[in-house]
Each structure stands twice: as structure tokens, then as C-alpha cells.
Amino acid sequence: MTSRSTASTDTTDQQAVEEVVIIGTGFVGLPLAIMLASKGKTVHGIDIDKNVVKAINDGTLNVNEKELNSRLKEDTVQENLVGQTEPTSGDAFVISVPTPLTEPNKSPDMSHVEAAVDSILPYLEEGDLVNVESTIPPLTCGNHIVPQLERAGYDPGDDIQLAHSPERILPGNVFEEIVTNDRIIGGIDRASAERAAKLYEPFLEAEIYYTDLVSAELCKLMENTYRDVNVALANEFALIGDQMDVNPDDIIELANKHPRVDLLRPGIGVGGHCLPVDPWFLNEVDPEHTNLITTARRINDMMPEITAKKIRRAVADHVDPKIIALGAAYKPNNYDQRNSPANEVVEELCLDGYRVTHYDRHIDGMGYDDLQATIASESADVVVQLVPHDETVEELDELDSWLSSNDVDLLQF
Numbered sequence: 486m487t488s489r490s491t492a493s494t495d496t497t498d499q500q501a502v503e504e505v506v507i508i509g510t511g512f513v514g515l516p517l518a519i520m521l522a523s524k525g526k527t528v529h530g531i532d533i534d535k536n537v538v539k540a541i542n543d544g545t546l547n548v549n550e551k552e553l554n555s556r557l558k559e560d561t562v563q564e565n566l567v568g569q570t571e572p573t574s575g576d577a578f579v580i581s582v583p584t585p586l587t588e589p590n591k592s593p594d595m596s597h598v599e600a601a602v603d604s605i606l607p608y609l610e611e612g613d614l615v616n617v618e619s620t621i622p623p624l625t626c627g628n629h630i631v632p633q634l635e636r637a638g639y640d641p642g643d644d645i646q647l648a649h650s651p652e653r654i655l656p657g658n659v660f661e662e663i664v665t666n667d668r669i670i671g672g673i674d675r676a677s678a679e680r681a682a683k684l685y686e687p688f689l690e691a692e693i694y695y696t697d698l699v700s701a702e703l704c705k706l707m708e709n710t711y712r713d714v715n716v717a718l719a720n721e722f723a724l725i726g727d728q729m730d731v732n733p734d735d736i737i738e739l740a741n742k743h744p745r746v747d748l749l750r751p752g753i754g755v756g757g758h759c760l761p762v763d764p765w766f767l768n769e770v771d772p773e774h775t776n777l778i779t780t781a782r783r784i785n786d787m788m789p790e791i792t793a794k795k796i797r798r799a800v801a802d803h804v805d806p807k808i809i810a811l812g813a814a815y816k817p818n819n820y821d822q823r824n825s826p827a828n829e830v831v832e833e834l835c836l837d838g839y840r841v842t843h844y845d846r847h848i849d850g851m852g853y854d855d856l857q858a859t860i861a862s863e864s865a866d867v868v869v870q871l872v873p874h875d876e877t878v879e880e881l882d883e884l885d886s887w888l889s890s891n892d893v894d895l896l897q898f
């Protein structure tokens with residue numbers, strides 16, 4: 486049961502949402518809090534991290550997401566958004582806490598979601614909406630959140646509305662995508678899904694698709710798994726290309742000239758908060774039918790080690806080479822280091838005893854003033870570009886002839 490509505494046309498007669506309590510004001514919760522506050526909603530941003538709460542209230546959060554700092558400082562946002570460490574009452578509760586994996590068995594760690602739901606129970610009142618934005622394993626709403634609410638004496642779908650609207654924003658382009666991405670809203674019933682749409686209507690300029698809870702859970706996981714598997718395919722093609730001594734990027738470009746082929750870019754691995762995690766949620770619920778998915782995960786997880794091997798081979802002619810590694814973020818033009826393949830590559834090289842200094846202009850404390858001066862002062866033998874940030878690629882382009890005339894090898898991934 487999927488159906489569509491346009492956010493700009495307010496078609497439902499569900500009660501508006503005026504006061505919103507957002508549990509978890511991190512990468513996902515804070516942009517939503519800011520968007521709602523900027524549209525005049527009363528927003529309580531709840532976080533167990535006192536520093537995050539203080540920074541929200543002071544308007545000083547130093548997060549390197551485009552526009553986030555300036556939007557947080559806007560007068561309307563500062564007037565309407567208050568950071569708190571404890572929940573309070575409201576019309577709608579949004580759950581946007583982490584859902585990591587437990588290692589080494591790659592099972593979902595649902596403790597934050599459970600704690601977040603527990604924390605709102607004393608404040609829930611009849612008619613309130615609970616809307617989960619965290620990425621969750623299939624059946625989490627039905628098998629965990631519904632019983633948790635029932636144990637507290639509620640009857641979700643009757644006295645409490647329950648929805649799951651997974652967040653799909655792309656790190657690095659959050660404030661555009663939160664407005665323009667279509668939204669999938671699963672509800673325990675249609676009324677819950679339509680009420681959740683009331684949360685997004687004030688700022689959304691895209692379609693809303695209504696569905697049930699499990700379909701919404703699965704949809705988010707399929708999206709990220711699709712991307713992970715496709716990067717794995719590109720990585721595997723690149724390994725085959727390497728073996729044949731041809732440039733895989735060039736061949737992929739040629740293959741993409743086919744009208745129905747659209748290969749992604751091979752790289753040094755798949756990092757970030759989502760792609761290395763979410764496919765395992767599918768494996769958790771259906772190990773029998775996730776062979777391709779888990780194989781792709783393993784291919785992507787192997788890439789940092791394979792990259793380190795390539796670097797070892799490339800520096801084999803140098804005695805005790807001095808290596809400068811550029812890039813620590815999990816992807817280009819980004820500052821986030823969560824599950825960063827670049828960091829894994831550097832760790833591998835350091836474990837082997839190589840002398841490596843590691844820089845990333847996008848990351849506080851890892852920058853440099855002048856790349857040429859840095860390479861010269863460190864007497865580097867090899868420069869390895871691990872993350873193709875636009876600026877890094879440009880800088881290295883400009884330094885190309887200087888590097889070769891100074892016998893500095895350049896490796897670019």
C-alpha cells in the first residue's frame with residue numbers, strides 16, 4: 486500500500502504539529518530541528534551530550550556541514566529552538582539517535598533507540614506522534630517499538646500515532662536535500678503517516694509517499710545497499726582492470742557510454758556512517774537471501790588493505806621512504822572521518838613501519854599552509870592522494886612538474 490501526496494498541497498485533515506521534541510540532535514536531528522524552528526515551530530532538541538546541547542543554545546556548534554553553523558545562528562532559529570538534556574512534552578516526538586553495529590558480529594545495536602523511546606514515555610500524551618527517523622532494521626517498529634509503547638500502557642495506532650520516515654540526506658548537501666528529497670513515510674496506520682507528513686510540510690518541496698512501517702524500514706536499507714553493492718561492483722572491475730594493466734577509470738567511463746550502464750567510481754573503500762552499516766541490517770533479518778549484499782560489503786571492506794598493498798608496491802624502490810598521505814575524510818569534499826577508509830590505509834602503512842605524515846585540509850588539526858613547502862620540509866619521497874578533495878586534486882595538478890623535478894613520486898586514488 487503505497488500512495489503519493491505533494492508536500493506543497495496540504496491534503497490531510499490531520500492536526501498540525503506545532504511543538505516538536507527531537508531526541509538526538511546530531512547529523513540528522515539537528516538539521517530537522519533547524520528547519521522546523523526556522524518555520525516558526527517550537528522545537529526542543531534533546532541530546533544526552535551536554536556539549537551538543539550547550540552549543541545549540543549558544544549557537545556555536547562547530548560542525549563543518551555547509552550552512553549548518555550560519556542557519557543555527559539565525560534569529561528565528563535561536564528563538565524557537567532550545568537544546569535540553571531531558572525530554573519534555575510536545576505534539577510530536579522524533580527519534581534520531583544512532584543505530585550502530587556491534588562488533589565483531591555486525592548485529593544492530595538498538596540500545597540508543599530503546600533508550601530514546603524510554604526517555605519520552607513519561608511525556609507522551611494521547612494523540613501525540615512518535616516518528617522514527619533513525620535507520621532501523623526491518624520489523625524494529627512492529628517488534629520492538631510497538632511492544633515498548635504497549636508495555637508503558639499505550640495503544641499505538643489508537644491513542645498514540647507511530648510513523649517511520651527514514652532520513653535520506655546526503656552529508657555535504659544536507660540543507661538542499663532535506664527540502665528537495667522525496668520523503669517516504671510509513672505509518673502504523675494511514676492517519677499516523679499523514680500526521681508525520683505535517684512535520685515536513687512546512688519546509689518540504691518534494692513528494693511524500695505513504696506506506697506501512699516495514700516497507701519504510703526496508704526502503705531505506707535497500708537504497709543504501711544498492712549504492713554499496715554498486716560501489717563494490719566498480720571496485721571489483723577496477724581490480725580486474727589493474728590485473729590487466731589498464732586504467733579502470735577510463736574503461737568505466739567508456740562502459741558508461743552505453744545507454745543502460747551507469748557504473749559508479751571505484752575507490753579506496755566505502756566509509757561513512759551509513760553504507761558500511763545498513764546492509765548488515767538486512768543480513769540480520771534474512772541471512773539466507775543476502776549473499777550478494779554481504780559479499781559486496783566484504784569487497785568494500787577489503788579495499789583499504791588492497792590500497793595499502795598498492796602503495797607498498799609503488800614505494801618498494803625507496804629505502805625507508807617518507808610518505809605524505811593526503812585525505813582523512815570518508816569521502817571527497819567532506820570532513821567526516823567516521824569509518825574512513827583513508828584512515829585505515831594510513832594505519833596499515835604505519836603498522837608496517839612506514840614513515841607517514843597524514844594531512845587533510847578539511848579536518849581541524851590536520852591542515853597545512855602550503856603543500857609544496859610541507860613536502861619540501863619533510864623531504865617526502867612519495868605523496869599519496871587518498872581522498873580526491875577538489876582542492877587537493879587542483880593543488881597536486883599545479884605541483885605536478887615540481888614533484889617530478891624534485892623526484893617526489895605521486896600516487897593518486
Ligand SMILES: NC(=O)c1ccc[n+]([C@@H]2O[C@H](COP(=O)([O-])OP(=O)(O)OC[C@H]3O[C@@H](n4cnc5c(N)ncnc54)[C@H](O)[C@@H]3O)[C@@H](O)[C@H]2O)c1
Nearest residue numbers: 509511512513532533534582583584600601619620652758
Ligand atoms: N549521518 C548520516 O548521513 C545519516 C543520514 C541518514 C540517516 N542516518 C541515520 O540517522 C540516525 C542518527 O544518525 P546521526 O548521523 O544523526 O548520528 P549522530 O551520532 O550524528 O547523532 C546522534 C545524536 O544522538 C545523541 N543520542 C544518543 N542517544 C541518545 C538518547 N538516548 N537521547 C538523546 N540523545 C541521544 C548523541 O549524543 C548524538 O548527538 C542513525 O540511525 C543513522 O544511521 C544518518
Ligand SMILES: CC(=O)N[C@@H]1[C@@H](OP(=O)(O)OP(=O)(O)OC[C@H]2O[C@@H](n3ccc(=O)[nH]c3=O)[C@H](O)[C@@H]2O)O[C@H](CO)[C@@H](O)[C@@H]1O
Nearest residue numbers: 653654655708709712716749750752755756757759815816
Ligand atoms: C543511497 C545514498 O546515496 N545514500 C546516501 C549515503 O550517504 P554517504 O555520504 O554515506 O554516501 P556516498 O556519497 O555514496 O559515500 C559513501 C562511501 O562510498 C564511497 N563511494 C561513493 C560513490 C562512488 O562512486 N564510489 C565510492 O567509492 C565514498 O567515497 C564513501 O566512502 O548514506 C546516507 C546515510 O544513510 C544517505 O542519507 C545518503 O542519501
